Amino acid sequence: MPFLLDTNSARRGILVALSATPVLAIGGCATTMGRYSLEEGVRRLLEMSTQRAFARLTQPGGFYDDQLTRIIVPDLGGQGGAILSAILRTNAVRDRVGRALNDVAVDLADGAAPVVLDAVRSMSLADAVSVLRGGPTTATDLLARNARSAVVEALLPGALRALHSDLFEILSTALSASSGRDLSAMADSVSGQIGDAIFRAIGREEAAIRANPRETRDPVLIALLAV
Secondary structure (H helix, E strand, O other): OOOOOOHHHHHHHHHHHOOOOOOEEEOOEEEOOOOOOHHHHHHHHHHHHHHHHHHHHOOOOOOOOOOOOOOOOOOOOHHHHHHHHHHOOOHHHHHHHHHHHHHHHHHHHHHHHHHHHHHHHHOOOOOHHHHHHOOOOHHHHHHHHHHHHHHHHHHHHHHHHHHHOHHHHHHHHHHHOOOOHHHHHHHHHHHHHHHHHHHHHHHHHHHHHHHOHHHHOOHHHHHHHOO
16 A cells, blocks of 8 residues: 655655665665565565556456457367367357456456465565666566466466356357367456456556556655655
């Protein structure tokens, strides 16, 4: 959670009370981080980015209403692809299935949030300076490399259960006819899409925080990122 304190007084408090702390050069500016290390600063950046991203994604329509995060009906190819094409031959049906998949993504995102936050808190940040000096989504890119597989693995059981539900009864029956392999492939694709959408959403929030750290009202992020 960000500190809801007056930005100027909070920053002065850090600088005065902890003036003996070494000054660290970031992005060409000398910045005193007080009792917070650079690694902790990066984690705070990622935690806030993650919290904001999930707050958006878990709203009704949180995936579907945003081109950046929309989940599409997978193209499986082969027998499964032929079955899907037959079922989804009209745009109206495809749109209904697409919206249903995106509703599933909203439901599953709740369970993925703790996995992402745990990854943020445990990830190694051996070169935090490089992360801070990188592009607008550098921290998120590092997080995705460390945590994407765990997030997708956490999403997969829920995606498979959803595809077996009454909501997707026609898809489930048709795809299970091919030994269930195509249904599993669809669950894999949906889980992967949700995972990628989550990290894209986090990256967007990171970029926004970097662009305007004062808006966060978090004195550590302001000290770390403000120019």
